[in-house]
Amino acid sequence: MDLSLIEALLETQRVAYVLADQQLVIVAAGGPEYIGQQAFPLVPGEALLAVVPELAGSEALIGEVLAGSLPELVLEHISRPRVDGASAFFMLRLRAIGRGAGPAQLLAQISDTTELSRLQLLAQDELRRVDEMKSNFVAVAAHELRNPLTPILGYLELLLDEESGPLNADQRTTLEVVLKNVLRLRTITSDLLDLARIEAGRVELVLRPTDLHTLVSMVCLEYQPQITARQQQLELVAGTVPAALCDETRAVQIIGNLLSNACKYTPAHGRIRVRIGPGDEGFVLVAIEDTGIGIGADDQPYLFDAFFRARSAAAQGTGGTGLGLHITRLLAELHGGRIWFTSAAGQGSTFYVTFAISDEPPYEPGAASAERNHSEH
Ligand code: ADP
Numbered sequence: 250m251d252l253s254l255i256e257a258l259l260e261t262q263r264v265a266y267v268l269a270d271q272q273l274v275i276v277a278a279g280g281p282e283y284i285g286q287q288a289f290p291l292v293p294g295e296a297l298l299a300v301v302p303e304l305a306g307s308e309a310l311i312g313e314v315l316a317g318s319l320p321e322l323v324l325e326h327i328s329r330p331r332v333d334g335a336s337a338f339f340m341l342r343l344r345a346i347g348r349g350a351g352p353a354q355l356l357a358q359i360s361d362t363t364e365l366s367r368l369q370l371l372a373q374d375e376l377r378r379v380d381e382m383k384s385n386f387v388a389v390a391a392h393e394l395r396n397p398l399t400p401i402l403g404y405l406e407l408l409l410d411e412e413s414g415p416l417n418a419d420q421r422t423t424l425e426v427v428l429k430n431v432l433r434l435r436t437i438t439s440d441l442l443d444l445a446r447i448e449a450g451r452v453e454l455v456l457r458p459t460d461l462h463t464l465v466s467m468v469c470l471e472y473q474p475q476i477t478a479r480q481q482q483l484e485l486v487a488g489t490v491p492a493a494l495c496d497e498t499r500a501v502q503i504i505g506n507l508l509s510n511a512c513k514y515t516p517a518h519g520r521i522r523v524r525i526g527p528g529d530e531g532f533v534l535v536a537i538e539d540t541g542i543g544i545g546a547d548d549q550p551y552l553f554d555a556f557f558r559a560r561s562a563a564a565q566g567t568g569g570t571g572l573g574l575h576i577t578r579l580l581a582e583l584h585g586g587r588i589w590f591t592s593a594a595g596q597g598s599t600f601y602v603t604f605a606i607s608d609e610p611p612y613e614p615g616a617a618s619a620e621r622n623h624s625e626h
Pocket residue numbers: 510511514515539541542543544552557558559560561562563568569570571572573574575597598
């Protein structure tokens with residue numbers, strides 16, 4: 250093929266090439282001048298690593314490319330200043346050629362990806378902007394939907410307390426169905442509002458040294474009526490652990506959510522055991538174990554995704570938004586801890602969450618309310 254044709258092709262495609270020997274010394278180079286000479290410069294006799302220092306540290310991988318055990322090595326977003334002061338971006342693709350007929354040589358293609366990177370950055374900015382708009386919209390909508398629920402709940406309670414006159418059995422049943430659905434609506438709007446706030450970085454934790462035993466006991470007490478109603482047994486096993494750094498309200502929300510799920514996804518007469526003990530180094534662990542419906546292996550990877558509900562939950566017919574665990578994980582991670590679970594379909598689940606140990610003695614936790622979560626279930 251005519252060499253000038255190849256040069257023209259390289260020019261239009263904005264690709265330079267460089268050939269290097271086994272010692273990574275450049276033996277030949279070509280392509281657009283602004284890449285080969287200005288940006289890098291690809292001069293025969295020079296060491297490839299001197300021209301592309303970004304390759305330093307990848308010598309073992311380059312060896313593998315030369316040996317044929319790695320098909321290629323790609324470096325993206327290599328930045329070089331342009332004459333006008335802006336940055337140009339390049340991608341380098343390394344392959345071995347000529348293996349078999351003598352020692353292999355390295356062929357590096359260096360392509361100008363400035364335009365692509367610029368478009369990617371623009372797309373990322375646009376995505377961020379749309380995401381912010383979505384979070385703002387959700388926050389405003391959830392807030393506006395939630396506000397009228399307070400007077401509705403107030404008047405429902407008045408009616409159910411027979412403050413406005415006696416109710417017959419049918420009226421009471423009807424009002425109780427309304428109440429259940431209003432409470433459900435309140436949970437959904439609270440979850441959406443919470444999610445929007447966390448995503449917008451508007452949730453600030455007030456971390457204080459906390460005695461987790463006291464805090465978890467408080468949450469257990471809060472959920473006891475729900476657990477008793479399902480004739481389940483709740484056991485709290487607490488070892489001696491140091492104070493943990495928690496935001497009281499949010500830690501109550503985390504434990505409350507896990508406990509509420511354990512109750513919800515465990516049939517009547519099941520057992521729930523909450524354990525507090527040492528976690529990973531520097532952390533206290535809270536484990537919430539149930540003998541419930543469990544989670545199938547297929548569903549497990551998605552359990553913390555927003556709006557995800559496992560098939561076992563859907564089959565059980567229990568209502569829910571699939572937002573609780575997503576929010577719980579975001580909150581646990583905001584605390585600097587982690588959350589995970591072990592489970593098998595039909596064999597119960599154990600959820601684990603860790604909180605960082607504090608160097609200071611615990612302060613006395615107040616009465617942070619676990620009122621919000623799933624109170625209607
Ligand atoms: P919700 O309970 O509103 O559906 P969550 O985000 O709290 O949403 O939980 C997501 C899903 O994880 C649930 O729908 C259920 O399928 C599953 N899940 C959570 N906790 C348990 C549990 N203790 N046992 C079995 N499944 C659970």
